[in-house]
Structure formats: C-alpha cells, structure tokens
Amino acid sequence: MNSLLLVAAAAAMTMTTTASSETLSDAIRADMPQLLTLYRDLHANPELSMQEVRTPAKLSAEIRKLGFQVTEHVGKTGVVAVMKNGPGPVLLLRADMDALPVTEQTGLPFASKVRGVSRSGVETGVMHACGHDTHVASWLGAARRLAAMKDQWSGTIVMVLQPGEETVEGAKAMLDDGLYTRFPKPDYILAFHDAASLPAGQIGITPGYALASVDSVNITVHGVGGHGAYPQTTKDPIVLASRIVLALQTLVSRENNPFDPAVVTVGSFHAGTKNNIISDEAKLQLTVRSYPLEVQKKLIEGIRRVARGEAIAAGLPEDKMPEVTISEAAPSTFNTAEFSDRLRSLFSNHFGHERVVETKPIMASEDFSQFWQADKSKQAVIFWVGGTPKEKWEAAGGDESKLPSLHSPLWAPDADAVISTAVEALTVAALDVLKKG
Numbered sequence: 001m002n003s004l005l006l007v008a009a010a011a012a013m014t015m016t017t018t019a020s021s022e023t024l025s026d027a028i029r030a031d032m033p034q035l036l037t038l039y040r041d042l043h044a045n046p047e048l049s050m051q052e053v054r055t056p057a058k059l060s061a062e063i064r065k066l067g068f069q070v071t072e073h074v075g076k077t078g079v080v081a082v083m084k085n086g087p088g089p090v091l092l093l094r095a096d097m098d099a100l101p102v103t104e105q106t107g108l109p110f111a112s113k114v115r116g117v118s119r120s121g122v123e124t125g126v127m128h129a130c131g132h133d134t135h136v137a138s139w140l141g142a143a144r145r146l147a148a149m150k151d152q153w154s155g156t157i158v159m160v161l162q163p164g165e166e167t168v169e170g171a172k173a174m175l176d177d178g179l180y181t182r183f184p185k186p187d188y189i190l191a192f193h194d195a196a197s198l199p200a201g202q203i204g205i206t207p208g209y210a211l212a213s214v215d216s217v218n219i220t221v222h223g224v225g226g227h228g229a230y231p232q233t234t235k236d237p238i239v240l241a242s243r244i245v246l247a248l249q250t251l252v253s254r255e256n257n258p259f260d261p262a263v264v265t266v267g268s269f270h271a272g273t274k275n276n277i278i279s280d281e282a283k284l285q286l287t288v289r290s291y292p293l294e295v296q297k298k299l300i301e302g303i304r305r306v307a308r309g310e311a312i313a314a315g316l317p318e319d320k321m322p323e324v325t326i327s328e329a330a331p332s333t334f335n336t337a338e339f340s341d342r343l344r345s346l347f348s349n350h351f352g353h354e355r356v357v358e359t360k361p362i363m364a365s366e367d368f369s370q371f372w373q374a375d376k377s378k379q380a381v382i383f384w385v386g387g388t389p390k391e392k393w394e395a396a397g398g399d400e401s402k403l404p405s406l407h408s409p410l411w412a413p414d415a416d417a418v419i420s421t422a423v424e425a426l427t428v429a430a431l432d433v434l435k436k437g
Contacts (some may be wrong), residue, residue: 021350024145028423031144032416035137035423038062039415040110042133046099046126048116049167052077055097055136059161062140066147068159071183075174079161080183083147088155091433092186093426094368095132095139096165102127105409129411130166131194131387134418138192141423146430153434156184164367168214168330171370180374188339188433189371189380192422196405197359198386199393200417203347203425204359205383207340211333212261212289213296214365215326219244219307221271222320225280234278235316238271241282243310244322245269248286251302262299263289263363289363291332300326333369339379343429347383350428351421359384364406385422387413 047055056072056079064070068081103125104112116126143159160179164170180186198204221244223237245266256262264286271282286303290296307322348356372380388403396402404410 024424024427027145027148028141028420028427031141031423032420035141035419036415038140039133039137039419042136043108043128044110044112044114046112046114046128046133047097048101048118048126049098049164050076050119050169050173051116052097052163056161056163059097059136059140063143063159066143068143068147074179074182075163075170075177077163078170078174078177079159080174080179081143081159081161082183083157083159084184085150085156085434086154088153088434088436089187090156090158090184091188091190091430092158092160092371093139093142093430094160094162094189094191094371095135096162096170097132097136098163098166098170099126099132100129100166100407101125102129102407102409104129106412108412127409129408130406131411131413131418132165134194134387134413134415134422135192136161137415138419138422138426141419142426142430145423145427149427149431152436153431154436155434157430157434158184158186168328168365168367171330171367175370175374185375186371186378189378190426190429191368191382192385192425193366193382194387194406194413194418194422195384196388196403196408196411196413197400198357198384199388199390199398200386200414201355201390201421202386203351203356203383203421204386205335205340205344205347205356205381206359206361207335207337209291209332209361210335210382211361211366211369212263212291212363213293213332213369214328214330215288215296215300216328217286217288217300217303218325218327219284219286219303220323221282221284221307221311222316222322223278223280223282224320226278228276228278231278235314235320236278237280237282238278240310240314240316241269241271241284243314244284244307247306247310248303251299251306255302256295256298260290260292260295261361261363262295263287264299264303289365291361293331296331330365330367331369331373333366333382334372335381336372336379339381342432343381343383346428346432347425351425383425385418385425387418389414
C-alpha cells in the first residue's frame with residue numbers, strides 16, 4: 001500500500017511539474033514579441049562601457065512598472081531593482097548592458113549604425129558584439145515572470161543591471177557604491193552569458209573555475225634615441241622591447257605549473273616614427289590570463305622582473321627602467337560547486353538532459369567574479385546559453401573555428417532562442433532558490 005502511495009505521489013508531482021513547465025513556457029512565449037522588440041531596439045542603439053545612459057533609463061522605467069523598488073546611477077550608470085516578497089533568501093540576478101567598440105557587419109535590418117568615442121578619444125563603430133542586448137532583454141523577461149508569480153516564491157530578488165563589463169570595472173564600481181550595504185545582501189548570485197560555442201538554446205554549466213582572471217598590462221620601455229646610422233650612440237628601445245617580448249614567453253613555458261593554465265599575450269607593440277631614427281621609447285600592451293589568484297600574482301611579478309632584468313642587461317640606468325602599469329583587471333570567475341550541481345540537475349529535469357551540458361573553463365574573462373569575491377560565503381553561478389543558429393551550427397559540424405565568435409563584427413545570435421531559454425532558466429532557478437517552505 002505504501003509503495004502504491006509513493007508511486008501515485010511521484011506521478012502527481014511529475015504531472016504538476018510538467019504542467020507548471022508548460023504554463024511557464026506559454027507565458028514566456030507570450031512575452032517574446034515585446035522582448036524581441038526591446039532586443040532589436042537595444043541592438044540598434046548600443047552604448048560603450050560606463051557611457052550607458054539610454055539603456056538604464058529605458059529599463060528602469062520598465063522594471064518599475066512591475067512593482068520593483070528601483071535605484072538608478074549605482075556605480076555611475078548601474079541599476080538596482082529590489083522586490084521583497086516575505087521571508088526567505090536573497091537572490092541577485094545580474095545582467096550586463098555595455099557594448100563594444102566594433103563596427104557591425106551582420107547585415108541585420110536593425111544593425112547598429114552608432115558611432116562612439118572611447119575614453120581614449122578614438123572614434124569607432126559601436127556594436128553589441130558580445131550579446132549583452134540579449135542579456136538585458138532576458139533580465140527584464142525574468143523580472144516580468146517573477147513579478148507575475150509572486151504567489152509561488154518567498155524571499156527577496158535584487159535585479160542588477162551592470163555597466164562596464166567589457167572594461168571589467170562596472171561590477172566593482174557598483175560594489176564600491178554600496179551594492180552590498182545599501183541594498184539586501186545576496187545569499188545567491190546568478191547570471192548567464194550567451195555563447196557562440198553552443199547551438200542556440202543549449203545550456204552550459206562549468207563547475208569551479210569558469211572564466212579566467214584578466215590583467216591588461218602596459219609596459220613603457222625607455223631608451224636613448226638617435227640616428228639609425230650611428231646605433232652605437234643609442235640604447236635601442238625596440239631591441240630591448242623585443243627581448244622583453246621573447247623573455248615573457250618563459251613565464252608560462254618554464255615558470256608556471258602546466259596544470260595551471262595561463263596566457264601572456266603581447267597584443268600591441270608601438271615604437272618609432274621613421275626608418276632612420278632610433279626612438280627613445282617603445283610601448284607594449286599585454287593581456288594576462290589565469291585562474292588561481294596566486295598564479296595571477298606570480299605572472300604579474302614575473303612581468304615586472306623580466307622587464308627590469310632585460311633593461312639592466314641592456315645597460316640602462318636606474319632612471320630609465322621600464323614602467324609597468326596594470327588596468328582593466330579582474331579576478332577569475334568561480335562557480336560554487338553546490339549551486340552548480342543544483343542548477344545542472346534543475347535545468348536537466350526542466351529542459352531535458354539533452355539541452356544541458358557541462359562546459360569547459362575558458363580563458364575569456366568576466367567581472368561577474370567581483371560579486372562573489374566580495375563575499376565568498378555566497379553561492380554563485382554564471383551559466384551559458386547557446387546562441388549560434390542551429391542551421392549554422394550543423395552546417396559547420398559544430399566546428400567553432402568556422403563560425404563567428406563573441407566580439408566578432410559578424411556575431412548575430414538566434415535572439416529568440418537565447419532570450420526565451422535564458423528567461424525560463426533564470427525564472428526556474430529563482431523559483432527553486434526562493435521556493436516556499
């Protein structure tokens with residue numbers, strides 16, 4: 001008798017879950033025309049990092065209509081929207097809203113024609129080449145569903161619309177502006193990112209280290225300039241900088257544990273103005289990636305040591321030692337094990353096991369990491385939602401090298417699949433975290 005009751009209860013639970021899933025999917029589908037209109041508007045009107053004005057104003061008005069308490073200009077241009085709905089945990093849902101200095105080449109009817117000027121003074125095209133427009137639309141979609149389903153959850157939701165992710169400064173700016181003191185401090189932190197490495201609508205979760213730390217390193221190499229015909233009267237900074245470039249490669253190949261992935265890439269080398277002039281300065285720009293904090297620190301210390309050591313070997317005096325500065329720095333992104341396992345099981349049961357995969361860590365970076373680094377006692381996950389149109393994915397045989405990547409001027413995700421999947425995943429996760437009882 002007891003076994004029959006258990007079977008009946010399980011069957012009833014399955015029927016309830018299925019019905020609930022169908023109801024949620026139907027509600028999201030009804031929202032999609034408006035969400036896609038919003039997405040196209042955001043895509044056609046992108047804004048550079050920490051210059052976001054139109055986007056937060058537009059979204060603040062929309063989420064305020066849903067009953068959220070909205071605060072604008074957090075961390076300069078960020079938005080925090082809070083909905084309290086009885087006792088329970090605090091869940092932070094974050095979306096980033098900035099675009100990239102990229103000139104769009106997708107040919108979409110709503111392609112960006114916007115031009116912008118970066119803080120360095122360079123005029124450029126502006127494009128949502130990283131898909132943050134899908135993030136913002138999904139953020140609002142999840143807010144709509146959760147506001148409409150208040151009878152099904154208890155706790156507090158903190159919706160964070162973050163600026164400056166591409167320059168890895170927006171999360172820290174919001175934290176420095178009191179995100180965890182002026183507003184309810186989260187127990188759970190959740191976000192998603194569209195992915196060019198997955199077919200549209202597939203969900204990927206990476207337990208543990210998911211994205212690398214990043215440091216943008218600038219090295220100014222000094223020398224003694226002069227005529228190219230009399231090199232003996234100079235200290236050539238181009239030769240010195242070239243030695244530095246070569247020596248930097250050994251930081252990964254000879255000083256780093258092969259089981260700790262690391263990247264030291266010199267992306268820019270500028271020096272000189274004319275064929276027959278030896279300049280007095282060369283400039284190098286590097287990007288440095290790793291996972292554990294101790295590896296990140298060791299690489300930076302190694303860069304300083306190599307630059308100084310090569311300068312000493314070249315015979316430069318103390319007052320002409322290379323200058324090493326760091327900008328656009330963020331720690332690695334870590335998905336906590338408990339929350340990762342919980343969400344993978346939840347998403348697999350809700351969407352079907354074939355739509356949920358475990359993805360590998362990547363060397364790209366995300367300042368979502370700052371929200372967890374500020375309080376490591378919290379549970380945090382950023383997951384992926386595939387954006388590559390399925391017909392293109394299948395035509396390429398799943399070979400990513402044959403497809404546009406994130407940050408490409410050709411990146412055009414299947415927005416319908418990304419947004420509908422992300423809204424449903426964020427909503428299901430929130431209902432699970434904030435479930436009554």
